[in-house]
Amino acid sequence: MSMSDASGTSGGRERLVVVGGDAAGMSAASQARRLKGPDELEIVAFERGHFTSYSACGIPYWVGGQVDDRDELIARTPEEHRSRGIDLRLRTEVVEIDVDRGRVRARDVDTGAEAWTSYDKLVIATGARPIRPDMPGAGAPGVHGVQTLDDGQELLDTLTRARGRRAVVVGAGYIGVEMAEALINRGYGVTVVNRGAEPMATLDPDMGRLVREAMEGMGITMVNDAEVTKILTGDDGRVRAVATEAAEYPADVVVLGIGVRPQTALARAAGLPLGERGGLLTDLAMRVRGHEDIWAGGDCVEVLDLVAGRERHVALGTHANKHGQVIGTNVGGGYATFPGVVGTAVSKVCDLEIARTGLREKDARRAGLRFETVTIESTSRAGYYPGASPMTVKMLAEQRTGRLLGVQIVGREGAGKRVDIAAVALTAGLTVEQMTALDLGYAPPFSPVWDPVLVAARKAAGKVRGASQGAPV
Template identity: 75%
Template structure:
């Protein structure tokens, strides 16, 4: 049997997980693996970048799961600083460019199987001054290192007693995490967001809790306004962020506006894309309509098991699972990725923020009729030291009572409680069934009735009340 060749585009979570899993199943004399990565790092935790910037964790080495050398020892031909510039699907070739070559040498490489793991790109709106020195996106370890270098330079040149000012544009997960990182470095932080409340991954009523907490943490949060310009000083560096009505001084600007799937190559090759621009795949992570082209990670859309629609969700948890599924398929095994329920958790300073399932607006979009219930409880027994307030919002389908979504905002012990709801969503449980869940109890960990169960009881009562009103 002739040796096959697997080509992987992208050296992070999906790409190298796929390559590693395929290598476990196929020896080098059966399968040649070539991977291309345009950056300086492989197999790293992008989710850890805000905590590296804030000084909570060391980096970049601590954020790297496997180095290029470790991958090569496993008989994976990993070529760093090499960018794929074109896909020729008819000839089954990719064109690459050596980014370290003065002449930007290009060449074609053939493949039998292709993995597209090109990730996502940060949103960078075409604002005046957006490319000025001092404006940073944060998506890769290279981005994180560039931001750290800029922060160090600004801090070393500042006069003693001078205020250090940072503006974060966008109040999604990355935005609030970067706000925390900058607070930890001693900056006066302003977050400017176009939405009426931070964290649009939450319903507005829960987002308001986040806003109030951020203000309490000393983060100046400006809501419902659009940035019109990033202003620069006489030296060409950023000096302020402007809206229609105000100006916010800044020594550093961080973009936290979210990401979009990086599917430029796929689009040019005519591969199928979804509503948000991500590649569409089947359950085995094959690109739809293609037998030997696979895709995963932040460049694909995944099935939302609650709404029944495809969504773009950029998370390392999914990316690693995609890689395992792809590697199994390439290596002759069998695996599938059935979909997600939309679970995410983040924090800003000591505030934990979590959600799973659909929001109210998403539920309406897909045609659900629903009831909601919001409760305030505590993370531990109220008499136990360190019991903090916690808010849980639950969305359930009318009449059936099936759980549709949960949002949680609170301090220590709040965020990971969302996993209870994620399991319940995956199992298709009703809120009535959830009230009987046998969860662990001890005063240091929860009240007698865990906050999630309290919310489920209230939601179940709303379902019953609604059903009675319908008769």
């Protein structure tokens, strides 16, 4: 059934249409509303799910029980958005963008009714979708991707109903290791099946090995260099095992943690420009390239990697919220830009903290850079202070110039957020020699006299100097 939207703009007002009601979309809508009142700008937002403005990053901690209530993950409810003059339409999915006529076609998820809505300005914030393997059983009951609050609720419902306590996580990236922790906390025996040689492909393999050893020490069964070929089901149609070419792993629940892809089918069908990874391409103002009145942000876009100098897809809520602020400012008549990212991310599995920023070795090689690497062992606090825990820091620096290229950190409490020192240094374009003079805070409860990141910088600076002195003129 199709309905027609009467609506063009009225009374001289412009209309902003937002597709997607999470971080980027509703941040854009809220910021635009702060700058322009309802008499100047009408805002219509479409969200196909039940929730808006929530922390998808918090879902593993809700599933694992560290967060008691789903509503704690919601930053702003639909009612709060509506009270600010935003026409928010839940359970309504945009199924077509008509760029030539400046309108979108939306479908009511529950009734199937459709209507066209015109726009003067459009924001695309459709997010990303979990990668589901194309194999038998991937859609069986008990198999879950985890990207939205609705996904999290479905997984919790399965955990409540499951007859056994065996879980298999497919994939060992950020989502995989966080969900492994959540399932351990729920009392499940957990097997992680990973196609790579080591978990956390966002790290170099030597650092990933440290993560594997720690996970195995926590009782998680790690199966590396293994490709899932099918998901087996029982007589009731529900999942019963995950199969690789070599073995079967019994499962009462399966969580897919093999990454996400930009959700850009709508944009592709509308002829909007997409990058190598399938994300929308924008300018620094987050305006879709070649389209004056269309913006895009969040997990559906590709952004500039400031270190490698190329676009990449990075699905993080921190970026999505910044994109939304930039878009809303520009839609509202101001001016703002999003210059790019350096690739900073942190995660944890039980008490192990994992962090990275900048380039891995293979990223640097792909970018045509020559580099030196160093790895150091240190502690989170002064060695004599109670609670000091080991920490491994790996650093990459460009040959000759000494420019910092990347840092990876694996350790216990106090390790993860140290990566922020390196993220700032990367953004500022510092050399490892310059980093050694950074005036960081020191007291025995917080760090050794030389912070582990600065110890790595000193070692890297020495290696760069040595390579330069030995290089032919």
